[in-house]
Amino acid sequence: MKRYMTFLFALPVMMLLASCTDNITNMERTGYLGEPKTLTASEIRSEALPGQIKLYWSAPVAATYEYMKVSYVNPADGRRLTQVVSRHTSELLISNTLQKYGDYTFTFQAYNADGTAASPVEVKARSGKAPASYAERSRMRVTLTASQLSTDNQEPSEGPIRNLIDGNTSTFFHTRWSSPQKPLPQYIQINFNEEHEDFAIKYTTRDTGNADGFPTSADLLVSDDGTNWTTVATLSGLPASRKTDYNSTFFRPGKKFKHLRFLVTSTSGNRNYFHMSEFSFYDVDVVVDDPEAETTEQSKKVLVWSDEFEGTGQPDPAKWKFEEGFQRNHEDQYYMKEGNAALDGSGHLVITARRQNVSNPNYQAGSSDWKKNRANAKYTSASMQSRFTYRYGTVEVRAKIPTVSGSWPAIWQWAESLRQFHSRLRQFNLAEPCFRR
Numbered sequence: 001m002k003r004y005m006t007f008l009f010a011l012p013v014m015m016l017l018a019s020c021t022d023n024i025t026n027m028e029r030t031g032y033l034g035e036p037k038t039l040t041a042s043e044i045r046s047e048a049l050p051g052q053i054k055l056y057w058s059a060p061v062a063a064t065y066e067y068m069k070v071s072y073v074n075p076a077d078g079r080r081l082t083q084v085v086s087r088h089t090s091e092l093l094i095s096n097t098l099q100k101y102g103d104y105t106f107t108f109q110a111y112n113a114d115g116t117a118a119s120p121v122e123v124k125a126r127s128g129k130a131p132a133s134y135a136e137r138s139r140m141r142v143t144l145t146a147s148q149l150s151t152d153n154q155e156p157s158e159g160p161i162r163n164l165i166d167g168n169t170s171t172f173f174h175t176r177w178s179s180p181q182k183p184l185p186q187y188i189q190i191n192f193n194e195e196h197e198d199f200a201i202k203y204t205t206r207d208t209g210n211a212d213g214f215p216t217s218a219d220l221l222v223s224d225d226g227t228n229w230t231t232v233a234t235l236s237g238l239p240a241s242r243k244t245d246y247n248s249t250f251f252r253p254g255k256k257f258k259h260l261r262f263l264v265t266s267t268s269g270n271r272n273y274f275h276m277s278e279f280s281f282y283d284v285d286v287v288v289d290d291p292e293a294e295t296t297e298q299s300k301k302v303l304v305w306s307d308e309f310e311g312t313g314q315p316d317p318a319k320w321k322f323e324e325g326f327q328r329n330h331e332d333q334y335y336m337k338e339g340n341a342a343l344d345g346s347g348h349l350v351i352t353a354r355r356q357n358v359s360n361p362n363y364q365a366g367s368s369d370w371k372k373n374r375a376n377a378k379y380t381s382a383s384m385q386s387r388f389t390y391r392y393g394t395v396e397v398r399a400k401i402p403t404v405s406g407s408w409p410a411i412w413q414w415a416e417s418l419r420q421f422h423s424r425l426r427q428f429n430l431a432e433p434c435f436r437r
């Protein structure tokens, strides 16, 4: 029975392997293997879009390359970014670009299916202005008096408009329901004593009575003279149930105003009237983030040193020096000058900790120095320091760290000379998570 089961499990595994191999072979046969030729600069056109650059060209009808690499240096941080497009692609959208940087230089380079490269071609293109973004920092309720409120359709028998600001959700405002009714739209108006700009509103629906006549859509209009009105927003999907709060997002009319209208354009049950129990108006403090502004701290930064760890083999010895042996904190690992730090060919530096026996060349039997009294180390790893030093600036590191028990990966800054600092202040951690055994 056991043998039979083994055979059944083995068969599907072998079939999977066979089909994978066939696929790989087919893909290799379909690629363009002729001499690759990059498009000419005049064949590549561009369009400036808001915060984006569109690059476009005609894909060759008969293949003259298998794929192209398109790369450019991002002026924001000095990093080179690369994208790959197939020979069937005719458009590439570059995002997060800024008009203030002027010309972006794109390098196009064609390749055939076995990776043979053609001569590169450079194309300059500009971005459209990137849009600013807005976020609400806070909102502050504006105190209103009944004399500031008005409406074009008050119900004479009940629901006076002052009920909107009495702080009581059981009292309500009602537009005219008694005969003769007037068709929508109908409005609430606030006449301010002062100017307002960025704002929000809140209201609460009526808590008892008629189950219809809740506003379901409305326009918000502003005016500086009470005569000429501008529509700022159209609200829809408003709450059509009792005693429900509606809190608006914030609105930016782009100009100051002294009058506001909440103009109801539809109601639940298609009634020719509406009602609500409370209405509030808020001034909103809006934070503007304009990436095109020249005054941001980010735009003043200049990249002075970096290592993107491109290529393979050892890290660049002109940029890095390596520690060797036992170094700190009675740690188990012995740092190796070579072998445990390598570039992986995809823009990463890989530091590897190994369970590995190495003999300690500084071993002295019976020494009181922990760096000397161990004959062997059971683990090896790597520790490297940049040769570049600086006094002021911003440091950015992108790293993926292991979280296995017993590991202690760290990225930190040292004082260039220990004499410059008190010994307790010589180290500034960027990351030093300790995963204890």
Ligand SMILES: [Ca+2]
Residues within 6 Å of the ligand: 163, 164, 165, 166, 167, 168, 169, 170, 171, 172, 277, 278
């Ligand atoms: Ca009320």
